[in-house]
Amino acid sequence: MSDVLSVALSRLSRVDGVRGALIVDAQAGVPVVSELADGVAEPAVAALAASLFRRTAKAAGAAAFGGLETLQLEAEAGHVVMAGAGELVVVVVAEADAQLGLIRLEAQRAAGSLA
């Protein structure tokens, strides 16, 4: 399993504009594996991203939209893209001008390989 996680992270981290990627335990909000650039606070990103993903998934459920697949957060200086993989969440931290389409695709692919 750890090989699968590492391969998934490695692919994500190679995409242009990606500052790092994590695979997070969705319930505990703690990182399982990560590859992050300096200056990205791993525990904070893991805890907050997992919390956001779980809450949004609840909202999606309440709105009868079904399960949440991906979630994208846009901020002034960058993006956070998340993809659900069962008990795990794939989290990608990217620059503002990163190739978001490719990142979403790779995040979904990574989540698919983990689920």
Add this chain to the structure above:
Amino acid sequence: MRQVDLQPLVEALREPMRRFVREARVRIALLVNGSGQILAQHGFTRSYEVVSVAALAAAAHAAARALAQLTGQARWTHLHHAGQELQLVLAPFHTPGEELILVAIFDEDSSLGLVQLYLERLAGEVGQLPQFQRVLAFTDAAGFERELEAGLRSFFASELGSG
């Protein structure tokens, strides 16, 4: 055990604890010192529950510290128990004056990661408080009992007053 009036410490901890509870979304939080004296609490409604949890937290902390030393670890960072509905985190942190222990109980609205994240902030804030900058004197068992009772009266009187 401290030979001091606990009230200023309780007052100083009120806002940092309130913020921790709100941001980490925990149901119950308790801050005790290594002797089991209660310095702050949120979410308890009965004083005997606070006393029991505080005593158990201090005992668990002592046992975990002994276990850490036996296994060659200088210190331990937290103890996490995940139940079916509720989870408990027991985490010690240092201030210049003394070591404190946080007990946090939370449900699916929070997570271990969130509790750890905001505990770090809480520890930083408490460590900066002037009331925790120096090591304070020890007292005897009778003094401890008096402080405990005074602390409990203070917590539950203020909660009744604000409710």
